[in-house]
Amino acid sequence: MYRSHTCGELRASHINNEVTLSGWVQKSRDKGFIVWVDLRDRYGITQLVFDEERTPKDMMDKAQKLGREFVIQITGTVIERASKNPNLPTGDIEILVSKMDILNESLLPPFTIEDKTDGGEDIRMKYRYLDIRRNPVKNSLIFRHKVAQEVRNYLSKEGFIEVETPYLIKSTPEGARDFVVPSRMNEGQFYALPQSPQTFKQLLMVGGIDKYFQIVKCFRDEDLRADRQPEFTQIDCEMAFVEQEDILNAFEGLTRHLLKAVNGVEIAEFPRMLYDDAMRLYGNDKPDIRFGMKFGELNDVAQHKDFGVFNDAELVVGIAVPGGNSYTRKEIDKLIDWVKRPQVGALGMIYSRCNDDGTYKSSVDKFYDQDDLAKWAEKTGAKAGDLVCVLSGPTNKVRAQLSALRMELAEQLGLRKPDEFAPLWVLDFPLLEWDEDTERFHAMHHPFTSPKPGQLELLATNPADVKANAYDLVLNGNEIGGGSIRIHDKKTQALMFEYLGFTEEEAKAQFGFLMDAFQYGAPPHGGLAFGLDRLVAILHGKETIRDFIAFPKNNSGRDVMIDAPAPLDDKQLEELSLKLNLKS
Amino acid sequence: MYRSHTCGELRASHINNEVTLSGWVQKSRDKGFIVWVDLRDRYGITQLVFDEERTPKDMMDKAQKLGREFVIQITGTVIERASKNPNLPTGDIEILVSKMDILNESLLPPFTIEDKTDGGEDIRMKYRYLDIRRNPVKNSLIFRHKVAQEVRNYLSKEGFIEVETPYLIKSTPEGARDFVVPSRMNEGQFYALPQSPQTFKQLLMVGGIDKYFQIVKCFRDEDLRADRQPEFTQIDCEMAFVEQEDILNAFEGLTRHLLKAVNGVEIAEFPRMLYDDAMRLYGNDKPDIRFGMKFGELNDVAQHKDFGVFNDAELVVGIAVPGGNSYTRKEIDKLIDWVKRPQVGALGMIYSRCNDDGTYKSSVDKFYDQDDLAKWAEKTGAKAGDLVCVLSGPTNKVRAQLSALRMELAEQLGLRKPDEFAPLWVLDFPLLEWDEDTERFHAMHHPFTSPKPGQLELLATNPADVKANAYDLVLNGNEIGGGSIRIHDKKTQALMFEYLGFTEEEAKAQFGFLMDAFQYGAPPHGGLAFGLDRLVAILHGKETIRDFIAFPKNNSGRDVMIDAPAPLDDKQLEELSLKLNLKS
Known part of the structure; x- marks a missing residue:
């Protein structure tokens, strides 16, 4: 047994107990006749004491040689601390050490393991495992866990079922660029990694799974801007037999629950605003209304x-x-x-x-x-x-x-106060948006979004004016979620693809399975997805997501810690029936 | 509002209430003067009734034309049923329909949506969204959700933190074949999809996250045998400052909890058996001891x-x-x-x-x-x-x-009674196993597994005799989990790679980041991983996993519903700096 207690646990009530602790040497102060060591683990810091009078000479020597981040196990007696530290939960006590094992030594870490570190971003990414030892990063990950647990518990209680959808799916040219995965067993063919489980969650609605959610990784091979990651996490949700109002209510409930459970904040108002008004009054479809x-x-x-x-x-x-x-x-x-x-x-x-x-x-x-x-x-x-x-x-x-x-x-x-929260629904987004590059209209959300009742016909004459059954959830000026009521009949979906410039063959090849499914009793349905990385950051009062991801990639999509991506063996390429075709 | 109640909810106490229901037409019986329709949703079946005396003629006509799997919304009055059906929770009542909308029509489904269907496996895979409407599949998915929720709630309560590790990582030749992902931004380089988050969870231990878990997709590009999927789900766990005994106790706790919460079964004995005894007494390292x-x-x-x-x-x-x-x-x-x-x-x-x-x-x-x-x-x-x-x-x-x-x-x-559960720890697995193909020893678990104390030296002389701090959790003759106490110092890890035939350069190129991490105060740690797909199947009393996966792939790794994998556009290949190099 490596420990009887954690380093965050001992209080005055434990005085005179014999305890065993394990952890890292945060720092030590050596006065010659007395050595204090701050021992740290996930749960806190406890002060150890060795002194000439009470500590055997050989252990005293060993204590004096402990370096920062050494991993040690000690046994000792909890004693009252002479000068108490009111800033530390364990500040009333210290441990008079009677036994010590060095479990592992440590080189001098490349940056200080303190709340305010001297390490720059690059070195902290390379030694991410050391950065994670720092409270700000460690606490961000624990906070993320808490948010995800609250989401799961709330939605489960509301009757939602978490269903895992596949990661090896099919590439579609619509939307952002896919990451692809060559198939060895199906020569010359590729899977794609999902940009979102959109079509699968719609198929689950066709399959009668009524209320679905999933916390799931998604992938987009886009040129990375600051604070965008090639892999990111969504809280993906879908409901059947619902109108927009049902969805807004369901996820207003989730948002209120999270703010309450995680931040202790009761939201009074949960306003709604039309997209056109948001643009007119704030110049922005995600206004900060704090x-x-x-x-x-x-x-x-x-x-x-x-x-x-x-x-x-x-x-x-x-x-x-x-x-x-x-x-x-x-x-x-x-x-x-x-x-x-x-x-x-x-x-x-x-x-x-x-x-x-x-x-x-x-x-x-x-x-x-x-x-x-x-x-x-x-x-x-x-x-x-x-x-x-x-x-x-x-x-x-x-x-x-x-x-x-x-x-x-x-x-x-x-x-823009980080501890004040103002959620907002923005409603009635345009169905289409003009793309300057390709000089055509694209679906603003995606091609499965339904137009407002009666507006389908407008598509042919005034496409820019058509509004969609689409909504975004905005928190403190950030879009944290978005969704729509979907098209659920084959005719409308086919028409939509046609307006978006798909040939009938293209639509069939890429989304034939969905249109087939719509022929077998698809219920009305809709849903939304939250960006978990951003949601967690904003709930924590931050706006950069990187600290809330355990192992983020840099702006070139590289993991500098493990040094990925990397070249493949020739043998692997050959097995996949691939050759490099380098431009440079 | 599409419904006031679900199709599984109404009882005699609702008689005379006006209700609105939505769902699928399971079947209808048309006696000319009276039509009964079984309306189905996720929650159950409710009988609708239309009759000459009380139903307007045009609605009667419409009711007579309802086909199987039509999606309808009805409003009506709950009335007492003349001939009650004791096998149906809603069997005491029926709905006298006053209003009906057909929300979507359906082609005749290619197989019957019944508990015992007439559809073969291939057709059900192609129309998986219809198969999911069937109770056995739908209930399997709901059961899976319940198991995953119980795992998360139990482990969270025990202080474990769920941390998401990356999906775009680095290919390593050790172990099974990786699925790889070409990087467009890093020309000629590839990510790999994780076979497990093994090294990342160890780095989290180095990072002080003490008790980690994750329910996570993993990927192996192996030739598929029956009941093996290219993507599968693990409950991945790791703990620091633990000995084998701590881990066995922690996950005996989880297993007991699951059997109690999900199956209502209290486990009396949770025996342990040495690997050598399992082989001697059962000829098998995963004996069924029921x-x-x-x-x-x-x-x-x-x-x-x-x-x-x-x-x-x-x-x-x-x-x-x-x-x-x-x-x-x-x-x-x-x-x-x-x-x-x-x-x-x-x-x-x-x-x-x-x-x-x-x-x-x-x-x-x-x-x-x-x-x-x-x-x-x-x-x-x-x-x-x-x-x-x-x-x-x-x-x-x-x-x-x-x-x-x-x-x-x-x-x-x-x-082999499906409702009887006999878990078992199998301990002290060999560290290495002889591979006939490559004629050398491989790590039986993986190269991060620690040998039993004092046995490291045996590696040079009697490699087959070296036992590992490795354990499997067996349930009813199936391995549902396995793990080990890991190596946590650089010297031992380097020695291990050497014994496994890695050159120093190979070890450094592939796992240098882990050995670097071990130099900065790595704590003793260990863990295990459960195969969630199999665990869920066995808890449900089944041994095939496919019904517990929403969208499984077939034995050629194909998703026959969406028809993936598929060829890529030339433009996509060019962007990725790749060329096909087909063998045939």
């Missing part, structure tokens, strides 16, 4: 004056920055530089100060009088002491720019 | 007589068949034919009848007298009325043959 700063559209009050920039713009739109009138000219210039950065891309920014005396002072006083500026303030909800920031240009672009500015300002003003 | 029929070794009583076959054999070994003296000569001949089948491979079988009067009658009376045969009976535990069956030959072969015969006889005699 704070105001709603958009005010100013076309009717700012156009038809002499200011050409606004007159020529499709949209003139502003926000009120609370207390922003206190900004110096220099600070405002910095904001203007910020929106002009290539990542944001605005050509400039107009502003109007709302003075405490009710007057206004704008950067375009030449063109606008006090009445005009009062209307700007009114439309953006600006009060005395605020600053109105106005951008103009093509509608979609300027909304994205002002949304970026809104988020940046909120960040600066401390309005 | 019944006796232990092997009796007969060398010292059957050799050195005039019977050359036995004299020349390395091992002469028998079992007692309870009540087997009632077998006719013909039945015994059939047994002899059975052991001579190529799948078993015995050259013949000797038998001895134990008569009720205490005399014996054997097939080798020429060579053995009554005293000799009495000793056979004694050694095999045969009583009056039994039959002793004896095989002889090289030890390993003859044990395997007699083990096969023992299982076959137990099957015939009904001794």
